[in-house]
Amino acid sequence: MTSRSPEAPPVASSPDRREQSNAEALERLWASDPVLVDVRPAAEAVPGMTADTILTSGAPLAWEDYFGGQRSGILGGAVFEGLASDEHEADALIRRGEIRVEPCHDHGCTGSLAGIYTASMPVLVVENRAHGNRAFCNLFEGKSPQRLNYGVYNAAVRESLLFLQEVAGPVLGEAVRTAGGIPLKPIIARALHMGDELHSRNTAATLLFTRELFPALLELGRGSDSLQTLDYLRSSDYFFLRLSMASSKATADAAHGVQASSMVSAMTFNCRRFSLRVSGLGDTWFEAPLPSVEAKYFAGFGPADVEYMGGESVINETVGLGGFAQAAAFPLQEYQGGSPQRMIERNLAMYEITAGEHPEFKIPYFGYRGVPTGIDVLRVVATGIVPVMDIGVAGKGGGQIGAGVLSAPVACFEAAAEEYARRYPP
């Protein structure tokens, strides 16, 4: 249990009070209106993002505890940003505190896999127009399994990152500003009817988003830069994942901080631990060791090759997408394995641990039943059913080696439930 806030005093509560609080948190979540309003360098958009800051996935961790791909990704980010000439120098600068390594969530960001952000990287700026808060995510690096967010930094990765910084980021930013912002909720709602669950499948959402951008791209007429950006959007069925993450973060943040709510408002993991926050329990991260993943591997890889490098795309499950909408995305079976029947059963189980059914995000196969939304830690503890999450799987030595389903460890829900009982005694 990691906490930065002083211990809060107990406040009497009751099952009724809890349900009311969760209803309020859900209402805030459902009313959210995430809109992509800009794309610009992290240094210009992300609060507290200084030239020497590197963000990474997961609850705070001491530098010496980072290992493997997450550590390589952070060091690679420092070199990419020009903060150090090589990984050894970067390591020394981090130890001396001259490069600051901080958690994405502390800056309104969410990191995909290792989730490496540096100051010059373009970020998607999502504004929750219903609540006024903002959240951010950096850009999908492209189709190669070797990517900085999968712990790899080399000449090809650098080239991809420079393309984002010099071409895709500026073109997208200008197009989004020309369009006056692009509302994301309607895209997500439609994509759920088109085979996406918005975590491991974003094919339709990427297409829908691209179409929204077309008129502005035509208007800009930036020639080869526009064509290259379009090529990038066409080749990346996963482009929208970063938008769904920023959208979910802006949405979940709005539901955070409701007194006596037992609803999860963030889930994340780093290379060591899985962590979650609860709406009514402040900034405390409730933590547990990482669970194992049920995955389908790319050719040549297997379970022995798996390495955790962090991951915050599970913010999508926090608001009812991904594993909570698998029955909307049967095509996922090709990517992450499993059968449609198993996907249906898993999805149905999520209704047992959530506070409500989303009024706008619906699953056609369930006769347009709303996605299960708002994980209630007390229900998880009572039923023993844990959230399932659709994740990309990283391999030792870096790179993506597959995709699969992660079941959250029950221990962090138990820790949160204990704290809830202490904080809100009946």
Place this chain on the structure above:
Amino acid sequence: MTSRSPEAPPVASSPDRREQSNAEALERLWASDPVLVDVRPAAEAVPGMTADTILTSGAPLAWEDYFGGQRSGILGGAVFEGLASDEHEADALIRRGEIRVEPCHDHGCTGSLAGIYTASMPVLVVENRAHGNRAFCNLFEGKSPQRLNYGVYNAAVRESLLFLQEVAGPVLGEAVRTAGGIPLKPIIARALHMGDELHSRNTAATLLFTRELFPALLELGRGSDSLQTLDYLRSSDYFFLRLSMASSKATADAAHGVQASSMVSAMTFNCRRFSLRVSGLGDTWFEAPLPSVEAKYFAGFGPADVEYMGGESVINETVGLGGFAQAAAFPLQEYQGGSPQRMIERNLAMYEITAGEHPEFKIPYFGYRGVPTGIDVLRVVATGIVPVMDIGVAGKGGGQIGAGVLSAPVACFEAAAEEYARRYPP
């Protein structure tokens, strides 16, 4: 039974021979490679399309037998084309043979609903690159329920048709030629994984097609014409229906004419009768009275308002799409009613009457089983299971009033089976 070919002599056959023949017909169907190669006026593209020809849906019918919306549509088409100053004059000219009313199928075309084609209307030109044949379809008129193909002709309909002729058709044509043609099979295969069955739902296919076209649109730089065309493509989730129809026609035609094949190679209906052709039975149309439709109606309409005006989009079911792929398109329940369970049952039933499972068009919910393809008239007669088709429903007085599922009348399959037994005695 309508036939233009002289009666064919009997040829000895056997169950083995029939299966081999159906396998050959299926092979031709599966190997088809439909590519959109052009968009240009019907007079320039469609064989036998003269300035005074009007095409309409269904097997041939005497002029005095056309009634209601299909008749109004034909007359409206004559006025739109400038062949007559009003409907009375058009009627007189048709009676005198100075305007020729002919079936779409005789010209490689397929008509949506009433399916009215005049010489100046732009058509999608689809080439089957595996077999060298071509097929055509004219363009979706836009979102209004009042459209010429639903039997309505007025100032607003005229304006929509002129937009297609003056703006959308030329821009699409130039973009398609610039792109060097757009292969349709990959789009259809992907759309089946994204909630489309390519008949009453073409949302994903329209998006995928638009994305393929967009680089060429950027390159053309035709300013407001491009923007308007893009607007038309964005507002029309049904745009691709006309492409799936032309694609299916080019595909089904390639499977026609295989001796001893009992596979259906075309289905169609006019305001009077449902008709089908069989691969091994020449140009004969086997006909039966129209069945009733199980529909969901737009607000204010009901079963008593239904009027048949023809329809050839059932060419899609002929190649394994639409009703044969309902389990790929659960979102359809909102548009045409029914439950996911019923859609699954219906879809499974189609495997009982078809010759094979498509190797490239697959249904995620069925664990990527291929769509049932190649309706065998003898299996329909043996099982009593008839093809189901997803159709738009027209109303008395014109316009669309709903959508639903049509079950083909068994009598035309019985007629075809009788002729098959006569033509290919065991």
